[in-house]
Amino acid sequence: MSATSVLARKWRPRNFAQLAGQEHVVQALTNALTQNRLHHAYLFTGTRGVGKTTIARIFAKSLNCETGVTATPCGVCGACTEIDSGRFVDLIELDAASNTQVDNMRELLESALYAPTSGRFKVYIIDEVHMLSKSAFNAMLKTLEEPPSHVKFILATTDPQKIPVTVLSRCLQFNLKQLPPALILSRLQYVLGQENIPFENGALNLVARAAQGSMRDALSLLDQAIAYSSGKVDEVLVRTMLGAIDQGYLFDLLQTLRAGDGAGLLRIADDMAIRSLAFEAALQDLATLLHRVALAQTIPQAIPDDEPERLRLLELAQQFTPEEIQLNYQIVIHGRNEINLAPDEYAGFTMTLLRMLTFAPQNTGADAAQPAPRAVPVAAGASRLVAAEPVPARQPAHAEQSPATGAGLDWNTLLAQLNLQGMARELAKNSVLASFAEGRIVLNLAPQHKHLQSNKIAQEKLQAALSEYFVKPVRLVVELGATKDAATPAAVELHEKQTRQQQAEEAIKQDAFVREAQTYLGAQVIENSIRPV
Ligand SMILES: Nc1ncnc2c1ncn2[C@@H]1O[C@H](COP(=O)(O)OP(=O)(O)OP(=O)(O)O)[C@@H](O)[C@H]1O
Ligand SMILES: [Mg+2]
Ligand SMILES: [Zn+2]
Numbered sequence: 001m002s003a004t005s006v007l008a009r010k011w012r013p014r015n016f017a018q019l020a021g022q023e024h025v026v027q028a029l030t031n032a033l034t035q036n037r038l039h040h041a042y043l044f045t046g047t048r049g050v051g052k053t054t055i056a057r058i059f060a061k062s063l064n065c066e067t068g069v070t071a072t073p074c075g076v077c078g079a080c081t082e083i084d085s086g087r088f089v090d091l092i093e094l095d096a097a098s099n100t101q102v103d104n105m106r107e108l109l110e111s112a113l114y115a116p117t118s119g120r121f122k123v124y125i126i127d128e129v130h131m132l133s134k135s136a137f138n139a140m141l142k143t144l145e146e147p148p149s150h151v152k153f154i155l156a157t158t159d160p161q162k163i164p165v166t167v168l169s170r171c172l173q174f175n176l177k178q179l180p181p182a183l184i185l186s187r188l189q190y191v192l193g194q195e196n197i198p199f200e201n202g203a204l205n206l207v208a209r210a211a212q213g214s215m216r217d218a219l220s221l222l223d224q225a226i227a228y229s230s231g232k233v234d235e236v237l238v239r240t241m242l243g244a245i246d247q248g249y250l251f252d253l254l255q256t257l258r259a260g261d262g263a264g265l266l267r268i269a270d271d272m273a274i275r276s277l278a279f280e281a282a283l284q285d286l287a288t289l290l291h292r293v294a295l296a297q298t299i300p301q302a303i304p305d306d307e308p309e310r311l312r313l314l315e316l317a318q319q320f321t322p323e324e325i326q327l328n329y330q331i332v333i334h335g336r337n338e339i340n341l342a343p344d345e346y347a348g349f350t351m352t353l354l355r356m357l358t359f360a361p362q363n364t365g366a367d368a369a370q371p372a373p374r375a376v377p378v379a380a381g382a383s384r385l386v387a388a389e390p391v392p393a394r395q396p397a398h399a400e401q402s403p404a405t406g407a408g409l410d411w412n413t414l415l416a417q418l419n420l421q422g423m424a425r426e427l428a429k430n431s432v433l434a435s436f437a438e439g440r441i442v443l444n445l446a447p448q449h450k451h452l453q454s455n456k457i458a459q460e461k462l463q464a465a466l467s468e469y470f471v472k473p474v475r476l477v478v479e480l481g482a483t484k485d486a487a488t489p490a491a492v493e494l495h496e497k498q499t500r501q502q503q504a505e506e507a508i509k510q511d512a513f514v515r516e517a518q519t520y521l522g523a524q525v526i527e528n529s530i531r532p533v
Pocket of ligand 1: 007008009011012013018019020021022046047048049050051052053054055156157158187215216217219
């Protein structure tokens with residue numbers, strides 16, 4: 001994106017403290033500087049606009065600040081101010097993209113032999129170093145190996161794959177990370193605060209996400225937004241500017257998918273088409289949303305309380321299983337990759353939606369609307385529940401069992417009746433029933449699923465399902481404890497699957513044709529290829 005972004009240039013961090021993120025690099029450089037263990041060549045890698053050039057310049061100040069070699073350059077001495085304004089004679093910046101030739105490199109290396117004019121070190125920053133020609137790289141090697149002690153090389157690239165290993169091995173390499181949206185957001189808030197420009201948080205949120213990890217892109221988008229706006233950077237304006245999809249559409253799509261409503265999906269797509277929203281961008285945003293749902297399933301606490309879409313996110317996290325979210329994410333990513341191959345964007349988009357619908361598991365979606373037949377105990381104290389006619393709602397059909405151990409109530413069978421989804425289902429599946437008495441159900445959760453114990457929403461859902469099932473309030477207590485080989489429904493399921501697999505493998509081994517093929521043709525059974533039918 002444009003190198004002319006006003007805000008990016010104005011707000012380029014001038015010391016390590018002002019830098020957003022990249023703590024791992026800052027820490028390592030700080031240690032090197034304070035312990036005076038300096039290398040002679042550094043390589044900063046990372047995608048565009050994440051701070052490579054910025055860190056290189058701060059490092060150059062650290063090396064040359066008149067207060068001494070320091071991780072906190074003063075910013076006011078001759079060296080610091082000249083470096084900040086690009087006038088320092090001993091800082092030589094070479095843009096390899098426009099100086100690919102070996103002659104440029106020879107010239108540079110020759111000048112490296114002379115002592116610094118005013119600074120402590122001569123610092124060479126070679127940007128986009130992967131663009132150098134092969135001969136230019138070769139010319140560099142010898143100097144990189146044994147540079148004069150007053151010389152430091154800082155190489156930067158977005159594409160380390162293109163750098164010869166001979167060069168790589170002579171550099172200390174640091175990989176800069178893409179910046180997470182939250183970090184970008186707070187930097188944007190800071191910058192606009194300093195600039196005294198009013199804004200809506202939602203607007204900055206959109207910019208931070210659109211920047212895809214690049215602070216420079218974020219700041220130049222912000223430049224644009226300010227130029228468009230009449231005084232205030234507001235959400236509607238930024239959304240229009242970015243051609244961003246109203247998140248509401250995406251939530252609606254997933255909810256409609258959950259309901260198994262194919263016609264509904266197409267209606268939403270048509271509505272989006274009427275508003276001429278970009279379908280490729282929509283798929284990208286849908287993937288982002290699915291990612292956020294997956295995060296919400298894994299660590300619900302990580303969603304900030306002030307996240308405007310918090311409730312809807314948590315709701316989706318409950319409605320889908322983690323596997324479904326993973327699968328849908330894959331489908332959406334593929335759909336986006338293939339959208340150029342589709343007859344048109346609308347076709348590519350709707351085919352992706354329909355593919356998600358096709359792969360939705362059978363027992364959910366539309367089918368889930370019809371409750372599974374309920375079960376009743378055959379007789380008091382019977383050890384199993386058997387399927388029976390649906391029970392009229394208000395009838396206390398599911399009596400509490402005594403004694404307090406919960407013996408007599410088969411958790412496995414009960415679970416099959418509860419029609420749970422998502423994390424609540426995971427919680428139930430990975431627990432065994434410890435006791436059930438006086439309206440209180442205690443579950444022992446397998447310790448490897450500990451995270452579910454703190455998932456309040458999952459517990460509430462399970463408690464509600466149990467209360468509904470027993471037609472009276474049930475209090476659920478989840479304790480850690482089920483041992484590794486306890487008969488949790490999940491373990492039973494796994495065991496059954498393994499048994500079926502073994503049987504299938506056994507059947508193949510016993511099969512007359514297979515045995516003949518093995519004996520006479522030297523054929524071998526590929527073990528992992530056998531699947532039970
Ligand atoms: N980590 C960061 N913290 C704060 N601002 C940053 C950060 N990274 C980049 N910026 C902002 O983005 C602008 C560009 O950063 P910089 O030139 O360091 O990127 P770069 O990684 O060298 O990118 P490129 O590969 O495009 O050269 C800076 O002027 C600064 O305003
Ligand atoms: Mg750069
Ligand atoms: Zn200084």
